[in-house]
Amino acid sequence: MKTSIDKISGQKNLLPVFLFFMLLEMVFFSYYGISRHFNYLTSINDLGHMDQAVWGTLKGELFLNSDAFNKPISRLGIHFDPVLALFVPFYLLVPSVVWLILAQSVAIPLTGLPIFFLARRVCQSEKAAFFWAAACLFSPFMMSAASWDFHPVSLAAPFIALAYLAVEKKQAIVLFAACLFVLLCKEHFGLLVIGFGLLWYIRHRDWKTSLSLILLGLGFIVVVMKVIMPAFSPTGQHLMMSKDLGQLSRYAWLGNSLEEIVINILANPLDILRQVFIDMGGLEYLVLLLLLFLCLPLVGCVFLLPGIADLLVNLLSANPMPRSIFAYHSVTLIPVLIAAGIYGSRRAGRLLKMAAVDRLSLIVLFITLVIGWRVFPFFSLPGSVVFWEPKRVFALHDPNYAMVRDLVTPDMSVSVQGNIGAHFTQRHEVYIYPNKVGEADAVVLRLDSPTTVNGGRDPGRLAALAHHLQMDPLDYLNSIRDLLSHEEYSRLIWKDPWLILLKGKSATRDVSSVMNKIAELELAWLKSDAAMNDK
Numbered sequence: 001m002k003t004s005i006d007k008i009s010g011q012k013n014l015l016p017v018f019l020f021f022m023l024l025e026m027v028f029f030s031y032y033g034i035s036r037h038f039n040y041l042t043s044i045n046d047l048g049h050m051d052q053a054v055w056g057t058l059k060g061e062l063f064l065n066s067d068a069f070n071k072p073i074s075r076l077g078i079h080f081d082p083v084l085a086l087f088v089p090f091y092l093l094v095p096s097v098v099w100l101i102l103a104q105s106v107a108i109p110l111t112g113l114p115i116f117f118l119a120r121r122v123c124q125s126e127k128a129a130f131f132w133a134a135a136c137l138f139s140p141f142m143m144s145a146a147s148w149d150f151h152p153v154s155l156a157a158p159f160i161a162l163a164y165l166a167v168e169k170k171q172a173i174v175l176f177a178a179c180l181f182v183l184l185c186k187e188h189f190g191l192l193v194i195g196f197g198l199l200w201y202i203r204h205r206d207w208k209t210s211l212s213l214i215l216l217g218l219g220f221i222v223v224v225m226k227v228i229m230p231a232f233s234p235t236g237q238h239l240m241m242s243k244d245l246g247q248l249s250r251y252a253w254l255g256n257s258l259e260e261i262v263i264n265i266l267a268n269p270l271d272i273l274r275q276v277f278i279d280m281g282g283l284e285y286l287v288l289l290l291l292l293f294l295c296l297p298l299v300g301c302v303f304l305l306p307g308i309a310d311l312l313v314n315l316l317s318a319n320p321m322p323r324s325i326f327a328y329h330s331v332t333l334i335p336v337l338i339a340a341g342i343y344g345s346r347r348a349g350r351l352l353k354m355a356a357v358d359r360l361s362l363i364v365l366f367i368t369l370v371i372g373w374r375v376f377p378f379f380s381l382p383g384s385v386v387f388w389e390p391k392r393v394f395a396l397h398d399p400n401y402a403m404v405r406d407l408v409t410p411d412m413s414v415s416v417q418g419n420i421g422a423h424f425t426q427r428h429e430v431y432i433y434p435n436k437v438g439e440a441d442a443v444v445l446r447l448d449s450p451t452t453v454n455g456g457r458d459p460g461r462l463a464a465l466a467h468h469l470q471m472d473p474l475d476y477l478n479s480i481r482d483l484l485s486h487e488e489y490s491r492l493i494w495k496d497p498w499l500i501l502l503k504g505k506s507a508t509r510d511v512s513s514v515m516n517k518i519a520e521l522e523l524a525w526l527k528s529d530a531a532m533n534d535k
Contacts, residue, residue: 011126018116018133022109025137029105029146032378034098035394036147037422038401040450042097044421044432045470046149049075051097052425054087058095066429067421069234070436077232078239080187080224081152095426100150107155108146111335112136114161118168119342123357128345131361135368136161136338139292140375144324145331147377147388149422154331156185160306161335163196172209175200179213187224187238191309192332193217199305225258247460250317282315285323289330289337292371294364297337299344307336325375326387326462388463389452400495404444407493407500412441419468420446432470434479438488441503445480447517448497449473454525455532465525473525477518484511 036042049065053075056064063075063084075081090099112133120129136142145154159178166175179193197213200206225238235242240250241257254272255261265272277283290297297304310333314322322329341364349357376384379393405423408414413429415436424430424444437443453464457472465473480499483489489501492509499514 014126014130015116018112018130021134021137022112025109026106029108030102031394033101033105033146033150035396036388036390037097037101038396038398039390039392040419040423040446040448041388041390041468042149042419042422043468043470044416044418044425044430046151046422047097047100048422048425048430049078050084050100050150050152051422052427052430053084054091054100055095055426056428057085058088058091061428064428067431067435070431072428073234074232077229077234079152080229081185083152083155083181083184097150097422104150104154105146107158108142108331109137111142111157111161114158114165115335115338115342118161118165118339119361121165121168122342122346123349123361125358125361127358128342128361131358131365132338132342132345135293135361135365136334138365138368138372139334139338140325140368140372140377141292141330141334143372144326144375144377144387145328148328151328151331152185154328156182156189156332157335160192160332161339163306164303164335164339167196167199167203170204172200172206175209176213176216179216183216183220187229188309188313190217190219190221190224191312192306193220195306195308199303202302221258247319250319250322253318254316276315280315280318281320281323285314288325289333292364292367293337293341294360294367296342296344296348296360296364297340299347300340300342301344303340303343304336307333307340310336321462324462325371326377391450391452400498403495404498404500407502408442408444413439414442414444415440416444417446418470419450420444434471434483437479437483438486443483443489443499443501445499446497447480447499447514447521449521449525454528456529474522477522477525480518481515484514 037047042048044067049067052065052067053063056062061072063082064072065075065078066072068078075084087099087103115136116129116133119132120126123129145151159181163175163178163182166172166178175196179196182189182192194214194217197210197217200213201210229238230236233239237257239245239248241252241255241261243249243252243256251261255264277286310330314329314333317323321327345357345360348360373381374384375387377387380386408424410427412427413436414424414427415431415433416424417433421430421432429440431440433443433445449465450468451463451465454473456464456466457474458464459466459470459472461467469476483501484492486501488503490509491502491504492511493500493502494514496513496517
């Protein structure tokens with residue numbers, strides 16, 4: 001009778017095939033991400049903040065951020081993601097956001113590699129390993145994360161998958177190393193480490209390692225949430241638990257501290273559950289996550305323990321974006337669900353017959369490909385929803401870009417349009433337009449839309465022009481009319497569609513061509529708005 005290893009070795013080796021697809025996806029994500037940035041679809045709020053944080057650290061200002069509160073502060077008061085410091089040596093070579101884009105483009109597909117080895121070991125099947133790893137590669141949630149700006153949580157995804165493999169192989173040192181890296185990526189990952197500590201004990205009955213992981217996670221939560229972040233926060237507490245900060249106040253509806261939130265949930269569990277699952281759409285989000293993996297994670301439910309952190313963070317958010325299939329927030333939840341699904345498929349296979357493991361994993365891959373095709377976020381496929389709808393795809397050249405960068409020198413403070421802001425964040429002070437107009441040394445605008453979705457006036461509508469500008473498009477145009485009469489900015493540079501206003505004297509200041517451009521855009525955007533309202 002063959003051993004499990006013999007059974008695997010007797011099968012066709014599918015690892016090279018998976019590696020080919022993984023590398024292909026890395027190349028595609030990298031080119032798409034760079035193209036997206038140079039077609040002005042990135043944002044000062046995400047990529048720009050990360051870029052300034054790395055650049056500031058390089059210059060001696062720890063995780064600098066000037067935009068969030070219209071004054072220079074440390075990003076550690078907004079989010080705890082010191083993993084950004086790892087990019088400082090790369091910025092010493094070439095200070096560019098391209099490093100961040102490339103890192104995310106590699107990390108997301110790389111998540112599938114430990115998944116492949118985990119599935120091959122657990123399911124004792126090369127086919128199942130390939131199907132599960134491919135489901136990770138082509139998961140709509142993972143592809144959506146790759147279509148956004150860089151976020152440090154994306155770097156945690158492959159290490160979460162590696163942590164599951166370490167649990168399976170009983171490699172405590174690898175597990176600790178993976179968990180330590182993950183802790184550098186976001187403040188709520190202390191809960192994830194606690195989950196791995198509990199899982200380790202359930203799997204191996206090793207209380208010493210388990211307790212060490214639990215204490216590591218608890219200590220991290222206490223130090224980061226109660227000491228580090230309050231010390232750097234402008235409000236003295238985690239911003240997302242602070243009131244009156246707009247979309248930043250995602251958890252203030254539950255309380256203004258961890259203690260208040262826990263007490264409120266325990267005191268009113270039924271009301272909280274109704275609000276989260278019914279009023280806030282949490283049930284649809286949860287059902288989608290489970291159906292995507294054929295509900296197999298529920299069969300392997302004990303392996304969901306490390307995912308409690310992300311699930312709670314996404315479900316409890318007053319902002320619905322973390323629950324969207326088009327958002328990046330589930331990127332670290334997907335390897336958790338896949339790992340639980342792998343163990344669930346093995347258990348289901350035992351109840352049926354071993355061939356069922358391959359069939360179940362193939363069905364999961366099929367569901368993934370169908371939904372992934374339907375919501376493909378990068379460009380139009382037949383029958384797909386193109387979420388971003390960029391005006392240009394895979395075009396990298398803007399003939400006036402270098403001229404603009406040369407004019408707006410790093411020593412200037414800048415108020416800059418939201419969707420071009422990440423190109424001007426390597427400076428001490430940068431603010432999203434129209435903040436700091438009149439105080440900033442320069443105002444930098446690009447009178448053009450990066451998307452074909454120009455209708456709608458709500459900045460909360462993801463991927464629309466209002467979202468890219470972070471303001472009502474018509475208010476944006478009216479503000480530029482007012483800006484052209486602003487006495488502080490006497491020097492004007494207009495190179496359609498770039499508009500730069502600088503403090504300083506200028507012999508001539510003809511604004512007629514700029515006003516004509518504004519009128520042209522206003523007419524086009526009003527038509528788009530009317531067409532959207534008619535639908």
